[in-house]
Amino acid sequence: MESFTILGSVLGCSVCVAVGGLVFAAYKLGVFYQLFHKTETKSPRHGGESVAEVLRAHGVKFLFTLVGGHISPILVACEKVGIRVVDTRHEATAVFAADAVARLSGTVGVAAVTAGPGLTNTVTAVKNAQMAESPLLLLGGAAATLLQGRGALQDIDQMSLFKPLCKFCASIRTVREIVPTLRKALAIAQSGTPGPVFIEFPIDTLYPYHLVSQEFAVKNPPKGLMGKFVSWYLNNHLMNLFAGAWETREVSPLPVHVPQATDDQLQKCIELLSRAKKPVILLGSQATLPPTPVEDIRKALEDLGVPCFLGGMSRGMLGKDSPIHIRQNRRDALKEADLVLLAGYICVVHPRVLGVTGLCYFGGQKLKGFGSTGVDWTPVIAVVGNDACWSQISREQVPILGSNVACGLFFTDYHTVADGYGGKGYLVGRENGEQLSDIIRKVQKETREGRATLLNVLIGKTNFREGSISV
Secondary structure, X not given: OHHHHHHHHHHHHHHHHHHHHHHHHHHHOOHHHHHHOOOOOOOOOOHHHHHHHHHHHOOOOXXXXXXXXOOHHHHHHHHHOOOEEEEOOOHHHHHHHHHHHHHHHOOOEEEEEOOXXXXXXXXXXXXXXXXXXXXEEEEEEEOOOOOOOOOOOOOOOXXXXXXXXXXXEEEOOOHHHHHHHHHHHHHHHHOOOOOEEEEEEEHHHOOOHHHHHHHHOOOOOOOHHHHHHHHHHHHHHHHHHHOOOOOOOOOOOOOOOOOOOOHHHHHHHHHHHHHOOOEEEEEOHHHHOOOOOHHHHHHHHHHHOOOEEEOHXXXXXXXXXXXXXOOOOHHHXXXXXXXXXXXXXXXXXXXXXXXXXXXXXXXXXXXOOOOOOHHHOOOXXXXXXXXXXXXXXHHHHHHHHOOOOOOEOOOOOHHHHHHHOOOEEEEEOHHHHHHHHHHHHHHHHHHHOOOOEEEEEEOOOOOOOOOOOOO
């Protein structure tokens, strides 16, 4: 009898574990959420619109980018709500520009780049923002939620790359997460010690339902029970992706935590300063941040009359003729000081050293083939098809989203660049197209003589790959 009791207990526990597992799986798959929140399959809206709404509500005026199919909905939506989309020629430049906006305006700088190499190109600029304590929001494209880790185009582990560089990293898994995640990220970027934050957007969280659903369609599903399960799983994932996506949500800024000294800390500082004979104040970028106006800080420093060293964005705070501004011999001053006050300053203490850590980057390379000396010349013929557009992106962005934002370029004078590097450049357009044979013979002659050449060929538009999203 006892053995039956034990067996019954074991079976009961097994059933409980099984039921609990099913409930947990249903929760993770969004089954319960879908019971109470509608999926609007007919809605033309897309996730980029949610991004734009939050950015506008937070006073963002500029979005810096280098266009890519992964992020086109964000760019188009931002343009429609009045955010100026500034396209650059390198992803690092986009982040550096966003960093500059953050430093000069006191608001969050925002950059959006495409997946994979688009994001890896930003690493130096993001690290620079981290070291400078700039509130920066980096928006990155990513492979579709079901294709991550499966060899999709430009799919890499982006989260691991940016976690050491950013205060906050998040990967959007459903459209309904966009608004709360963005609000949280923007608040974190400005709270405490400001710094960069990163959000990755899988492509299926940004495009409209009718387009995403086409990618989820199974052409030849397995037959039998497995086929039914695969079809259910894909359909459930799609429905959960958009469940509750367009419900009204608060988009206004969350409270920003600004560290404030307590009364006891202020009193202790006053006592230390009153007893000090050789005090020194080091001011950094954070001293210029809200809530205290820079002018009030300047006046307080002048009233104190304590010698000051200025660094980062605090440079210039005291004016060029201030008697308390010390420009040189900081090391000697710190050695002799009996009190050092840090205001918005990065400080790392090592044995016998009190100082500031910094990141320096030096790099240089020659455009091989168009070098500045005869030794570096490589006799190559470079042909540039110049259509003054990111056509592969524009070809789908315009009919799907209705805007060519960030895709239009100018006809760059690449032939002049080749001349500047010591090679020889030729421009080929409608005006001299009939002379193409003669130009090619000249190019071949230049190359045989050991000179690198470039043909800058102005071309028209094509419908190559029309109908497919270029990701």
